[in-house]
Amino acid sequence: MQSMKQVELANQEWVAWNNVGANKRAECLLDWANILLKDQSLGSMPSKMINYQIQEALPLIAKVQVMPGPTGESNELYCSGRGTFVITSCESVPVVAVAGLIAGALIAGNCILLCLPNSESALAHKLVTTLNSVGIKGHIIQIVDFKHIDYLIENQSTAGVGYAGEEAQALQINKQLASRDGFIAQLIVESDFKQFTTLADCFFVYRFITERTRTINVTAVGGNARLLALGSGDK
């Protein structure tokens, strides 16, 4: 089954894409925003939304955060993508909503299975083609036929669903996701096509990431460099 294969390919691609780093991904996405800006049929809002997502996301996720703590060990907190997200929508969805979901998922380091209603297939094609043109290609983002949407939502190996559309449909997707076995999948919904409440949240990107900590005991293999360096100096 084609969609099954697509999920597999996306998950395989994910490790490399996730390791590219947020800054590099941001460069690609900003290029993408520029390309979309030149497409008059889309208007400027999708491009603005992408720029906004990158601008808000980078300070939040790009850097490894050094945590305070006792001397003799290093503690770091950093963000990682969750895996492969399904991005879907209702019919006649504003492009800006889909672009925001895509930008959020990609900047965080996720792969995308873009599964829009058939009426939006041209839009899907346009978005993916332009993404490919800025280097986001391979299986990082793939179009999946809308007839497979239930399969994608219910597939245990997708990290979650980003949905732009009516709340009623969001509830349905939520039920489908909850009925899955395995890990608890994320559902990210934008149903407010006036204010774009979800997408406009400056912490929106956090919905697409998972956090990791790395603790290294530096007294074990390298002495306690920080204390040694302190010596008897004063502030």
Place this chain on the structure above:
Amino acid sequence: MSLFSPADTLQASYIDKPLSDLWNTISPLYMVDEDVLLKQLIPLAKPSDQELALIEKKTTELVNCVRLDKNAIHLIDALLLEYSLDTKEGILLMCLAEALMRIPDTATVDALIKDKLSAANWQAHLKNSESVFVNASTWGLLLTGKVVSLDGNKQEKSTHVIKRLVNKISEPIIRKVMSKAMKIMGHQFVLGRNINEAKKNGQVFSQKGFLYSYDMLGESALTKRDANKYLQSYLDAIETLGAIANNKDDSSVSIKLSALHPRYEQANKDRILNEMFASVSGLIKRARALNVAITIDAEEADRLELSLILFEKLYRCDVAKGWGKLGLVVQAYSKRALAVLTWLAGLAKEQGDCIALRLVKGAYWDSEIKLSQQNGYLNYPVYTRKESTDVAYLACARFLLSAHMQGLIYPQFASHNAHSISAIVAMASHANYEFQRLHGMGEALYKHVVLMYGSKVRIYAPVGSHKDLLPYLVRRLLENGANSSFVNRLIDAKCPISQLIKHPVDALQSRPTLHNGLICLPTDIFTDRKNACSVNIDIESEALPFQEKIDIQMQKQWLGGSLLNGEKTLINKNKAHDQHQITAPYDRAINVGEVIYASDKDVEKALENAFGFYPTWSNIAVEVRASYLQKLADLLEDNMPELITLCHKEAGKTIHDSIDEVREAVDFCRYYAQQAIDNFSVAKDLVGFDGVTRKIIRQGKGVFVCISPWNFPLAIFLGQVSAALVSGNTVIAKPAESTSLIAYRAIELLLETGIDKEAIQLLVGTGAHIGAQLTSDKRVTGVVFTGSTATAQCINKTLAQREVTPATLIAETGGQNVMIVDSTALPEQVVRDVIRSAFASAGQRCSALRVLFIQTDIAERVIELIQGAMDELQVGLPYLHCTDVGPVIDKNAKKQLLNHIDALIKDNILVKKLSLSIDCDNGDFVPPTAIEIKNLSQLSKENFGPILHIIRYKATQLTAVIDQVNAAGFGLTMGIHSRNELNYLNIEKYSRVGNCYINRDQVGAVVGVQPFGGQGLSGTGPKAGGPRYLLRFTKNVMIKNSQIV
């Protein structure tokens, strides 16, 4: 502190006080204010004008002599000068030396060499040093000699050589050359592989009049077998030395107590005073018969009191009485040092036998500082400036050299500092003392000391196989780089002599403060909040008052139930209600108290209350909400004894686990309070994607249900509740039914803070009843859950059935946590961390180690150590200091875990299953068990108890191991033990886990330091105790004209 006056110690009558009085001055100094103590020590250390002039003159002469001595810079001194331990190359060189010789497989050796060679600027050190030894140890030059000559290209630039060598690193010749270089280093650090060889190698210095103290080095024993091995090596050394004309050379043997018993800890005091006493008194008996003096080494600060109690018992026993050759080491960096000396002097006076006393500065400084910070002690047991230690050293020396000490204490001053040596010579009015130096260090210095003063000098010389001892010594150097500081400056001609002759008293007094301003107190290590405080139960002055408070609490019984709008529901009103007796997991005959479960009506009432109050609560200022958490944190600390007792009695937690539990709860309260203030108190202008600027503030989402587990009945319970509350949500808290009493008490304390009682509703009862009713209710906006993966899925399904906006679900669930160990790791360190990670808290931590992946090449040794170390675990009553492993939570958990063990050992290898003592008969105990299995797929689920699974893997299978771990779907914690940086970073990078711990244990995440939470089947995130956690409890709201719109 009031008991102890340093100035008085110089009066001869001071030590005539009853010995118990002298003893009682020691412990209270453990964490005494550094400035106060130093002020009193300075007069003892301060030289008279005459002394000062003499010290400066003699130090100058010494330094000049050493610098003019062409043979001064060599061996270890030179190595430390070239590879100073504050350079990356120095550290890497030592890392390589530490690990290389123990690695059995060549592939791992090659990888480690490549890792270390690639990481630093080795070429910068080429030919810097004139020492043959240093050049031989400089990998680039060493290898240039070999490889370049093979290529016939001697003119090649060193940078090219290094790069080319790294590329060729898999060649066997490189490996051999590296090993050879390590052996050369080993020869320099170690006097001999055995005592006979050491005696022979020591003859050069013996003939010059130097004495020796032999140290049979090794790791601290983890097993009885290793302890016996070390005991035998000490005995052999004594026999050998004694056989040489009844030790005509007056050599001595230094013994390290931690090598002679696998549990040399205050917690095992009784065992130490019996088992260790028997071992050491046996050594003393032979040593006395053969005229070989024995010195007991000093170790970590927490072991000091125990070592003194043992010393007294040994000193007073018949085999030692009347001998006068049993000695002890005292560390001057310890705040208790001078008091210890007075007690020892009192002891010697009482019995009449002289005590040989080696005064050292102290070698565990870094780890003492770290431990105190981790544990949140009020202060440090050691000084925070090098000069302070030097001052204390001289103050102690003044006492030891005072006239009334003669015949009681024979001082042995261990130092490589020319100034300290001159100061001691200037202070001494007699010659009845000696100096000591380390083998391989300070040779030139002491050559001239002997020439100038004719002093008696003893060399402290490590003995043992190079393979075992080099890593040991290197670790000591790595951990205590300060050892090299004076040595470096002494031989560094660029360092002006005026710096070297500065008296430490003057140096210290020239500082703005006596304590080191760059090292904050343990309670202040976090800039934004106070570190949770703790009690050190290894220290008498701390432990005794603590125990008295616990003893009172242990007599109590508790009664708990739901709290709705602050009202206790049904308590004592209707005995016929749903009332449940709580018994202690360690003894089901002990009644801890009773709880009354909530009814359906109570649940409905809680929902009504919480829903109704949300609008009010969410509009209360963040600072006000946060203040309740701050007050709660203080109340938790004030009520620590009661909460610890509840942890013992209701959850079966050991003392350390219980203290940690309360501390974590305190940390959560303070951390979330501060996070909320930092992030939510001020509305922020946000320019939206549409270019419009909006004023935004974060607000709570509504009613949060907090469902917490029994394994962290206070910390996780309050962590969830405090996060939800401070973010502006009203809370319905549903603790695990088996630990309801402590939850009830915690909410009582929360209500004491003055918090609006409508904001928090406590419901006590079963998850099946209360949980289901809550999670299906439309008024619930979010659920925070910690527990099993299956229950989290069930909650998720229930929430999704509601025809309302999907709820926020934050779930922290189980794990199949692994530790991956390669052959560069230090087995003893691995086993310590494995034992703690797998068996602490009876394995009932989400983070606990379940599966140890161990590289085949070192598996036998590691498994043997695990077996031996498990034998030393004490399973039993959790409120006893000596208990390592307490009970599991209930009968059902016990049954499931025992079934798992039974099923698994049928077809797999049982590594170890402990027997349970009669103490465990009435409780729900599961014997700590280790089973070797073939692969991870044999484990279908998490086994939440003291069961360790072990899987061997080949070095070439590492990627497959990571794939296996990822395929299991869990992703909570992982431990890695490796000296290969590239290796451990790669494992970490490709493993899908939330918390990765490298070269340490994998439990005990600290709030705000190691935010905790996993991915996949292990949870949804965000991480608890992390900077993103509170955001998930809030939503953006827009402000217009100061109103929310």
